[in-house]
Amino acid sequence: MKILNMCLNWKVLVGLAVVGIAVFVINPHLALGVLPLLLLAVCPLSMLFMMKSMGGGQQATVNGQYTCPMHPQVRSDQPGRCPRCGMELVPTAPQTAAPAVGTQEDRVMQLQAQLQSLKAEQAVLERQVEQLEMDAGRADGRARKKS
Secondary structure (H helix, E strand, O other): OHHHHHHOOHHHHHHHHHHHHHHHHHOHHHHHHHHHHHHHHHHHHHHHHHHHHHOOOOOOOOOOOEEOOOOOOOEEOOOOEOOOOOOEOEEOOOOOOOOOOOOHHHHHHHHHHHHHHHHHHHHHHHHHHHHHHHHHHHHHHHHHHHO
16 A cells, blocks of 8 residues: 555545546546546656656755655655655755735735636646547547447
8 A cells, every 4th residue: 555655646536536527427438438548647647746746856955844745744854755655755845935024915916826826727737638538539439430
């Protein structure tokens, strides 16, 4: 079970489960064709999440904190290995200091920036779902031609 924690990201599992359920609700016959694609996508997508959380490689840590790429709640003051999965701890990304006295306008601007970031991430996810659905539709069409 420990080896699965090293490869699988729970966010990816939940996201692909939602996609699978949505496909099943929309077209139950297509669900069996999509299932292998979703299963194949689990590990690569988990690794992408891990790479994103690593922040692009080893970098000097500003605050002296290290964290596990797969378990962000695991933190340490020194480099080492994650006690949950055994992965190498990586330096945490330098955090921008929040303004000491933030006005409401500053907070609104910060939230708007976060919203834009989330919209961009949502657009990427929507394109991935569309691609999976298109691939599943092609696979379903090929299966019909064979029979």
